[in-house]
Amino acid sequence: MDKDKVEGVKEQLKGIADFTIGKFTGNKDLELKGQVEITNGSNKKDLADFKDNVKKGVDDPDNPSNE
Template sequence: MDKVKVEGVKEQLKGVADFTVGKLTGKEDLELKGQVEITNGSNKKDLADFKDNINKGAVDPDNPSND
Protein backbone atom coordinates (compact mmCIF):
# COMPACT_ATOMS: atom_id res chain seq x y z
CA MET A 1 0.00 0.00 0.00
CA ASP A 2 1.27 3.43 -0.76
CA LYS A 3 1.56 6.27 1.73
CA VAL A 4 -1.58 8.16 0.62
CA LYS A 5 -3.74 5.05 0.86
CA VAL A 6 -2.45 4.32 4.37
CA GLU A 7 -3.17 7.92 5.41
CA GLY A 8 -6.69 7.57 4.04
CA VAL A 9 -7.36 4.39 5.98
CA LYS A 10 -5.93 5.97 9.16
CA GLU A 11 -8.19 8.99 8.74
CA GLN A 12 -11.21 6.73 8.22
CA LEU A 13 -10.43 4.80 11.41
CA LYS A 14 -9.96 8.03 13.37
CA GLY A 15 -13.29 9.21 11.98
CA VAL A 16 -15.04 6.03 13.08
CA ALA A 17 -13.63 6.48 16.58
CA ASP A 18 -14.65 10.15 16.76
CA PHE A 19 -18.10 9.39 15.36
CA THR A 20 -18.65 6.59 17.88
CA VAL A 21 -17.48 8.65 20.85
CA GLY A 22 -19.64 11.57 19.70
CA LYS A 23 -22.66 9.31 19.31
CA LEU A 24 -22.18 7.74 22.74
CA THR A 25 -21.60 11.03 24.55
CA GLY A 26 -24.22 13.00 22.64
CA LYS A 27 -21.67 15.48 21.27
CA GLU A 28 -22.97 16.32 17.81
CA ASP A 29 -19.85 18.31 16.87
CA LEU A 30 -17.60 15.31 17.47
CA GLU A 31 -20.04 13.06 15.62
CA LEU A 32 -19.98 15.40 12.59
CA LYS A 33 -16.19 15.67 12.76
CA GLY A 34 -16.05 11.88 12.61
CA GLN A 35 -18.30 11.78 9.56
CA VAL A 36 -16.10 14.33 7.79
CA GLU A 37 -12.94 12.34 8.64
CA ILE A 38 -14.54 9.15 7.33
CA THR A 39 -15.44 10.86 4.06
CA ASN A 40 -12.04 12.52 3.65
CA GLY A 41 -10.24 9.26 4.39
CA SER A 42 -12.37 7.40 1.89
CA ASN A 43 -11.66 10.02 -0.77
CA LYS A 44 -7.90 9.78 -0.15
CA LYS A 45 -8.05 5.99 -0.42
CA ASP A 46 -10.11 6.15 -3.61
CA LEU A 47 -7.68 8.63 -5.16
CA ALA A 48 -4.75 6.35 -4.36
CA ASP A 49 -6.61 3.40 -5.92
CA PHE A 50 -7.39 5.48 -9.02
CA LYS A 51 -3.74 6.51 -9.41
CA ASP A 52 -2.64 2.91 -8.89
CA ASN A 53 -5.01 1.71 -11.62
CA ILE A 54 -3.68 4.39 -13.99
CA ASN A 55 -0.12 3.25 -13.34
CA LYS A 56 -1.15 -0.34 -14.04
CA GLY A 57 -2.58 0.78 -17.39
CA ALA A 58 -6.17 -0.14 -16.56
CA VAL A 59 -8.75 0.45 -19.30
CA ASP A 60 -11.22 1.91 -16.78
CA PRO A 61 -9.12 3.31 -13.89
CA ASP A 62 -12.23 4.35 -11.93
CA ASN A 63 -13.37 0.72 -11.69
CA PRO A 64 -11.98 -0.82 -8.47
CA SER A 65 -12.18 -4.34 -9.90
CA ASN A 66 -9.31 -3.71 -12.34
CA ASP A 67 -6.29 -5.88 -11.70
Protein backbone atom coordinates (compact mmCIF):
# COMPACT_ATOMS: atom_id res chain seq x y z
CA MET A 1 0.00 0.00 0.00
CA ASP A 2 1.50 3.33 -0.93
CA LYS A 3 1.81 6.37 1.31
CA ASP A 4 -1.12 8.31 -0.20
CA LYS A 5 -3.50 5.40 0.26
CA VAL A 6 -2.40 4.93 3.88
CA GLU A 7 -2.89 8.63 4.58
CA GLY A 8 -6.38 8.47 3.06
CA VAL A 9 -7.39 5.51 5.19
CA LYS A 10 -5.98 7.16 8.32
CA GLU A 11 -7.98 10.31 7.63
CA GLN A 12 -11.13 8.26 7.07
CA LEU A 13 -10.65 6.48 10.41
CA LYS A 14 -10.05 9.78 12.20
CA GLY A 15 -13.22 11.11 10.58
CA ILE A 16 -15.23 8.11 11.71
CA ALA A 17 -14.02 8.64 15.27
CA ASP A 18 -14.79 12.39 15.21
CA PHE A 19 -18.20 11.80 13.63
CA THR A 20 -19.11 9.14 16.20
CA ILE A 21 -17.97 11.24 19.16
CA GLY A 22 -19.80 14.27 17.78
CA LYS A 23 -22.97 12.26 17.25
CA PHE A 24 -22.76 10.73 20.73
CA THR A 25 -22.10 14.03 22.51
CA GLY A 26 -24.43 16.13 20.38
CA ASN A 27 -21.53 18.26 19.10
CA LYS A 28 -22.67 19.17 15.58
CA ASP A 29 -19.34 20.86 14.71
CA LEU A 30 -17.34 17.73 15.53
CA GLU A 31 -19.87 15.60 13.69
CA LEU A 32 -19.52 17.78 10.58
CA LYS A 33 -15.72 17.78 10.89
CA GLY A 34 -15.83 13.99 10.94
CA GLN A 35 -17.94 13.85 7.80
CA VAL A 36 -15.49 16.14 6.01
CA GLU A 37 -12.53 14.02 7.12
CA ILE A 38 -14.26 10.85 5.91
CA THR A 39 -14.87 12.41 2.50
CA ASN A 40 -11.34 13.83 2.21
CA GLY A 41 -9.81 10.50 3.21
CA SER A 42 -11.92 8.64 0.68
CA ASN A 43 -10.87 11.08 -2.04
CA LYS A 44 -7.18 10.65 -1.15
CA LYS A 45 -7.54 6.87 -1.26
CA ASP A 46 -9.36 7.00 -4.61
CA LEU A 47 -6.65 9.27 -6.05
CA ALA A 48 -3.96 6.81 -4.94
CA ASP A 49 -5.89 3.96 -6.57
CA PHE A 50 -6.20 5.98 -9.78
CA LYS A 51 -2.44 6.71 -9.81
CA ASP A 52 -1.70 3.00 -9.26
CA ASN A 53 -3.93 2.04 -12.15
CA VAL A 54 -2.31 4.62 -14.44
CA LYS A 55 1.14 3.25 -13.55
CA LYS A 56 -0.07 -0.28 -14.32
CA GLY A 57 -1.39 0.89 -17.69
CA VAL A 58 -4.90 -0.49 -17.23
CA ASP A 59 -7.60 0.28 -19.78
CA ASP A 60 -9.92 2.04 -17.34
CA PRO A 61 -7.81 3.67 -14.57
CA ASP A 62 -10.88 5.15 -12.91
CA ASN A 63 -12.25 1.67 -12.15
CA PRO A 64 -11.00 0.65 -8.67
CA SER A 65 -11.53 -3.05 -9.39
CA ASN A 66 -8.70 -3.15 -11.95
CA GLU A 67 -5.84 -5.44 -11.02
